[in-house]
Amino acid sequence: MPVTMPRMGNIHIPFKALFEGLGIDYIMPPPNTQRTMTLGTKHSPEGLCIPFKMTLGNLIEALELGADKLLVPGGYGICRLGYYFKTQAQILQDIGYSFEMIPVGVSERKFLGIMEIVRRLSNNAPWAKIVSSFRFGIAKMNALDNVERKVHRVRPVEAVRGTANRIYARAVAAIDRAPDYRGLKTAVSGSLAELDGVARNEARPMVVGITGEFYVVLEPFSNLDVENELGKLGVEVRRSTFISEWMKFSLFLNPLGINEKKRVQRAAAPYLNRDIGGDGWESVGEKVLHAGKYDGIVHLAPFTCMPEIIAQNIMPHTEEQIPVLTILCDEQLAKPGMLTRLEAFVDLLERKRRVAAGTAKAN
Numbered sequence: 001m002p003v004t005m006p007r008m009g010n011i012h013i014p015f016k017a018l019f020e021g022l023g024i025d026y027i028m029p030p031p032n033t034q035r036t037m038t039l040g041t042k043h044s045p046e047g048l049c050i051p052f053k054m055t056l057g058n059l060i061e062a063l064e065l066g067a068d069k070l071l072v073p074g075g076y077g078i079c080r081l082g083y084y085f086k087t088q089a090q091i092l093q094d095i096g097y098s099f100e101m102i103p104v105g106v107s108e109r110k111f112l113g114i115m116e117i118v119r120r121l122s123n124n125a126p127w128a129k130i131v132s133s134f135r136f137g138i139a140k141m142n143a144l145d146n147v148e149r150k151v152h153r154v155r156p157v158e159a160v161r162g163t164a165n166r167i168y169a170r171a172v173a174a175i176d177r178a179p180d181y182r183g184l185k186t187a188v189s190g191s192l193a194e195l196d197g198v199a200r201n202e203a204r205p206m207v208v209g210i211t212g213e214f215y216v217v218l219e220p221f222s223n224l225d226v227e228n229e230l231g232k233l234g235v236e237v238r239r240s241t242f243i244s245e246w247m248k249f250s251l252f253l254n255p256l257g258i259n260e261k262k263r264v265q266r267a268a269a270p271y272l273n274r275d276i277g278g279d280g281w282e283s284v285g286e287k288v289l290h291a292g293k294y295d296g297i298v299h300l301a302p303f304t305c306m307p308e309i310i311a312q313n314i315m316p317h318t319e320e321q322i323p324v325l326t327i328l329c330d331e332q333l334a335k336p337g338m339l340t341r342l343e344a345f346v347d348l349l350e351r352k353r354r355v356a357a358g359t360a361k362a363n
């Protein structure tokens with residue numbers, strides 16, 4: 001009875017470490033591709049958001065490979081995500097698959113809820129073994145995010161385009177393969193050293209925040225690899241969400257008492273003082289909080305996502321002024337159109353910086 005879960009960014013790597021550590025039979029679906037999107041779109045109601053369609057397509061691919069226990073996000077919440085697993089189960093049954101769907105309600109029982117599900121999947125492995133496998137999975141997630149943060153800084157200034165991406169691909173594979181903490185440490189330190197050694201140009205890159213809905217921010221296929229495209233245009237990106245941070249703030253009590261999510265929500269309060277579901281509240285807060293630090297913001301919003309539609313409408317009216325480019329992500333989003341918009345946005349930011357520099361000199 002192999003278990004699976006939809007892909008999103010690199011999240012399959014820590015889960016693979018967790019499942020392997022506990023001897024759980026698992027099947028990871030292939031990376032998201034056009035086929036995933038086509039399958040998901042074909043079987044979904046048209047008006048649903050891209051996370052629904054992509055995860056459905058990815059579950060079908062995993063079922064084709066033989067998986068029959070499906071781990072999917074669930075739980076309560078203001079957006080429709082909490083109900084998606086029921087609709088997806090109905091669609092998959094109608095197509096003719098048999099499986100067990102296991103909703104993971106991270107909002108209710110947080111870390112403990114996930115541990116209990118994992119314990120059941122592992123045929124009641126001892127808690128000590130579960131905790132130790134979990135810790136190793138989290139260490140892999142932290143490692144992946146640390147390397148990726150560095151890639152974001154190197155990509156816009158690398159002398160030879162593509163160098164950081166090549167190192168990153170090798171780093172992800174090495175972290176995935178690492179059998180223990182020692183191997184993991186070697187993989188990370190080697191990759192960071194390689195990135196430090198990349199030949200760079202003298203440019204002072206534009207800094208652009210990437211914010212928006214969780215899935216489209218974290219899954220490069222759904223946003224047509226926007227971070228990489230901005231890097232190629234000489235832009236350093238600062239992503240609002242990393243899975244390792246999200247786990248810290250959403251699954252555990254933060255031991256230091258600093259909750260970044262709360263800080264972002266407080267920043268949004270003058271314009272929006274309640275949760276509107278998904279990540280809409282945080283999208284507004286990111287703009288307000290970072291207006292003085294970033295040159296601009298790229299806001300990724302799934303088409304028909306109500307929380308991000310609300311955020312999109314508030315953003316132009318905040319006192320904190322900073323250019324925002326909202327990109328609506330769905331199956332109709334095409335690369336040439338997106339690149340044209342990114343290039344125009346970056347041109348605008350460069351001109352704004354030149355004007356600001358000229359004004360400062362004149363004064």
Ligand code: SF4
Binds near residue numbers: 279
């Ligand atoms: S937040 Fe938006 S995109 Fe995400 S699941 Fe909810 S409705 Fe869909």
